[in-house]
Amino acid sequence: MITTQPSRAGRTASVSRTASARLPSIVRVSLVRGIVEIKQFTRQREYVIFTFALPIILLVLFGQIFHGEVDHTGVSFRQYFIAGIIASGLMSTTFVGVGVSIAADRDDGTLIRLAGTPLQPAAYFAGKAILAIVISAGEVAAALATGVALLGLHLPATPARWLTLGWVLVLASVTCTMLGIAAGCLVRSTRSAFAVLNLPYLVLSFISGVYFVFARLPAGLQHVAAIFPLKWICQGLRSAFLPDRLLAAEPVHSWEHGRIALVLVAWLVASLVVCVRTFRWQRHPDR
Amino acid sequence: MIAIDGIDLEIDRGEVFALLGPNGAGKTTTIEILEGNRRRDAGEISVLGADPAQAGREWRARIGVVPQTQTEAGELTVREMVAHFSAYFPDPRDPDEVIEAVGLGEQARTRLRRLSGGQRRRVDVAVGIVGQPELLFLDEPTTGFDPQARRRFWELIAGLADDGTTILLTTHYLDEAAALAGRVAVIAGGRVVAVGTPADLGSTDAAAMVCWQSTKGPRSVRTAAPTDCVMKLAREAGGEVPGLTVTRPSLEDRYLELIGTTTSARRDGAQR
Numbered sequence: 411m412i413t414t415q416p417s418r419a420g421r422t423a424s425v426s427r428t429a430s431a432r433l434p435s436i437v438r439v440s441l442v443r444g445i446v447e448i449k450q451f452t453r454q455r456e457y458v459i460f461t462f463a464l465p466i467i468l469l470v471l472f473g474q475i476f477h478g479e480v481d482h483t484g485v486s487f488r489q490y491f492i493a494g495i496i497a498s499g500l501m502s503t504t505f506v507g508v509g510v511s512i513a514a515d516r517d518d519g520t521l522i523r524l525a526g527t528p529l530q531p532a533a534y535f536a537g538k539a540i541l542a543i544v545i546s547a548g549e550v551a552a553a554l555a556t557g558v559a560l561l562g563l564h565l566p567a568t569p570a571r572w573l574t575l576g577w578v579l580v581l582a583s584v585t586c587t588m589l590g591i592a593a594g595c596l597v598r599s600t601r602s603a604f605a606v607l608n609l610p611y612l613v614l615s616f617i618s619g620v621y622f623v624f625a626r627l628p629a630g631l632q633h634v635a636a637i638f639p640l641k642w643i644c645q646g647l648r649s650a651f652l653p654d655r656l657l658a659a660e661p662v663h664s665w666e667h668g669r670i671a672l673v674l675v676a677w678l679v680a681s682l683v684v685c686v687r688t689f690r691w692q693r694h695p696d697r
Numbered sequence: 698m699i700a701i702d703g704i705d706l707e708i709d710r711g712e713v714f715a716l717l718g719p720n721g722a723g724k725t726t727t728i729e730i731l732e733g734n735r736r737r738d739a740g741e742i743s744v745l746g747a748d749p750a751q752a753g754r755e756w757r758a759r760i761g762v763v764p765q766t767q768t769e770a771g772e773l774t775v776r777e778m779v780a781h782f783s784a785y786f787p788d789p790r791d792p793d794e795v796i797e798a799v800g801l802g803e804q805a806r807t808r809l810r811r812l813s814g815g816q817r818r819r820v821d822v823a824v825g826i827v828g829q830p831e832l833l834f835l836d837e838p839t840t841g842f843d844p845q846a847r848r849r850f851w852e853l854i855a856g857l858a859d860d861g862t863t864i865l866l867t868t869h870y871l872d873e874a875a876a877l878a879g880r881v882a883v884i885a886g887g888r889v890v891a892v893g894t895p896a897d898l899g900s901t902d903a904a905a906m907v908c909w910q911s912t913k914g915p916r917s918v919r920t921a922a923p924t925d926c927v928m929k930l931a932r933e934a935g936g937e938v939p940g941l942t943v944t945r946p947s948l949e950d951r952y953l954e955l956i957g958t959t960t961s962a963r964r965d966g967a968q969r
Contacts, residue, residue: 431787433754442784446773453772453808518769523824525734526762526834527785528754692734 436533443529443537444544451541461507461545465499465553473561480623481659485652487623488561493647494620496553497582501614501640503549504542504586505593506607511538512594513603525691535591535685542587546579563651571650578646578670585639585674588681595688614640625661632661639677642670701726701887708865708880710831713858715878716867719956723887724867725765728836731865732762745832758787761830763821765837765867771810775801778809779823786828798856799823800849815846822850826857833857835866839873851876871952885956898951910940 452458469492476487515521524534557563566572590607597603615621617631618640624632635641648656649665657663701723708714716724729735731742733749733756742748747756768778779796783789796805799819809817818841825833835854839847854877858864868874874881875895883891883898891898905923909916909930920926923943930938946954 433758433787434784439785442781446777446781449777450772519764519766522734522764522766523762523768523782523821526732526757526760526764526825527782527828528757528787529785530754692729 433528436530436536439529439533440536440540443533444540447537447541448544451545461503462548462552464502465495465549466556468495468499469553469556469561480656481625483653483655483659485656485659486562489557489563489652490623490648490656491620492553492557492561492563493651494618494644496550497618497640497643497647498615498620499549499553500546500579500582500643501586501611503545504583505590506604506611507545508538508542508587508590509594509597509607510600510603512591513597513600517600521691531685531689531691535588538591539584539587542590543580543583546583550579566650574646574667575650578643578650581671581674581678582639582643582646585678585681586643588678588685589639592681592684592688595685595690614638617641619644623659625659636673639674642673646670701730701884703888704882704884705889706882706892708863710863711858711861712880713854713864713866713878715874715881716865716884717869717871717874717881717952718867718884719869722884722956724869724884725836726887727884728834728865728867732760732834733757734762758828759831761825761828761833763825763833763835763838765840767814767841768809768817768821768824771808774806774808775812775820775823776805778820779827782824783827788829789827790829792823792827795823795827798826798853800853815842818842819846819850822853826862830862832863832865835864837867837869839868839870847873871949875948883952883955890955895948898948898955904946906942906944906946908940908942908944909938915940 469488472491472495473488476491479486480490554563554565558565566575593607593610594603597606614635617627617635618624618638619627619635620640624635624641624644627635632641645660645665646667648660649667657665704723704727706714716727718724726735730737731744731749733744733752736750742750744752745756745759749756773781775796776792780792783792783795793805796802799822801816801819801823804812804816809820812820818838822835822838825835838854839850842850851873854864854866858877864877866873866877878895880893881891881895881898882889904919904921907918907920907923907926907930918926927938927941927943930941
């Protein structure tokens with residue numbers, strides 16, 4: 411038995427001091443974590459540049475490749491794919507980026523160091539989510555600016571559409587961040603993390619209406635995609651940017667906002683459960 | 698896999714206690730169990746009055762941890778690193794004072810990745826003590842330090858101990874255990890093989906080694922009564938005994954003997 415006991419002399423002064431001081435609130439430490447994450451991101455210049463350049467370059471490429479409109483709806487392919495590129499960039503940043511960063515934090519000793527403090531894992535996750543939302547917002551702004559300047563995109567015209575854009579982006583970022591954390595808890599090392607996380611991300615991008623008009627995909631693939639979040643994020647973003655005329659070319663002739671929210675929240679809850687049950691600050695090879 | 702078995706220790710508040718042993722002896726496993734960062738299969742533990750496996754955040758706020766692995770996250774400055782860790786604790790030390798205390802005042806605005814290995818290790822220590830812990834765990838804190846940096850580090854730890862911080866450190870350096878710790882437990886193969894003050898462990902009561910040259914070659918005998926042995930040798934030789942030496946084991950000899958690395962060497966010596 412190993413014990414550390416108070417000596418006769420005791421340290422009553424320091425003990426009472428510790429008892430009287432309150433632990434910092436989870437909101438405060440979450441913000442501290444968020445600021446640290448943002449600082450670490452913004453100080454890696456090439457990471458910042460390439461993160462924001464990717465959606466812009468993809469949009470410009472798509473603008474060169476695709477012409478014509480989707481099923482005589484008056485919506486051009488270029489505009490249709492803007493929603494997909496934004497959704498795909500968001501998932502790349504949140505799901506792949508966060509998952510890899512968890513593995514990296516494990517490899518570089520950050521997690522072991524945090525394990526020695528009273529920090530709650532939830533505050534650590536919140537810091538990741540704050541960074542993911544900040545990066546996503548920047549990517550969306552970059553993509554929208556490109557879309558408006560080069561591809562004839564019109565910004566949402568009504569407050570209701572801005573509201574849709576807002577809740578879809580926030581819910582999508584938070585859900586994909588939690589999925590990334592859950593996946594990051596399961597991968598073994600930073601080196602394998604890219605390979606492990608890119609596979610589901612790329613497969614979902616192909617079947618969720620990022621690179622192809624969703625309604626034109628084989629029905630089987632549509633059903634598979636409908637299980638996962640990316641299809642719903644794309645659909646939610648289309649509903650914010652594109653006119654209701656496009657509904658004629660959607661598989662169900664509705665934007666299905668309720669179902670989008672339901673699917674994303676379901677994934678959010680499922681990944682939260684995985685995170686809470688599997689997350690350990692330290693991983694030991696012998697267990 | 699059983700990494701440690703049969704470790705039974707009591708450490709008092711305000712004590713500096715060292716777990717001394719070779720690599721793979723189970724020091725880190727022991728310390729991680731005490732920190733609550735590793736599960737144990739069996740046994741009873743009480744750290745600051747709580748079982749580390751069950752203890753909550755209030756308990757964690759009272760301990761400080763310097764893990765064995767070194768910080769590699771490099772984009773923050775020293776000041777930012779220490780300051781953000783201080784924000785996790787209810788009653789932290791002033792980050793600038795801690796940075797001064799570990800001797801990094803001039804590097805406070807330097808990013809971690811620009812620091813040398815020894816400087817980064819001092820950042821680890823700063824992060825470990827910024828929460829003003831009652832109990833500090835140091836897992837091989839000075840591995841990779843140059844001698845001067847080690848001396849400075851020892852002074853820092855002695856200062857913390859003087860302020861009343863209980864310190865449990867692991868080390869495979871004997872001189873470090875002797876310089877810092879009031880008591881030392883020697884661990885080998887996952888077991889405690891000896892506990893005592895550094896002076897106890899290197900005690901002069903231990904058997905002495907008498908070596909000499911006989912006509913058939915070098916001889917040596919381990920005995921608790923070296924004087925008798927030498928007198929007997931002198932009678933047999935009828936005068937001066939060739940190549941006579943009488944040695945007491947140093948702390949280092951005693952330690953090497955405890956962890957079992959010199960057993961076979963001594964036997965070889967005795968047979969010659």
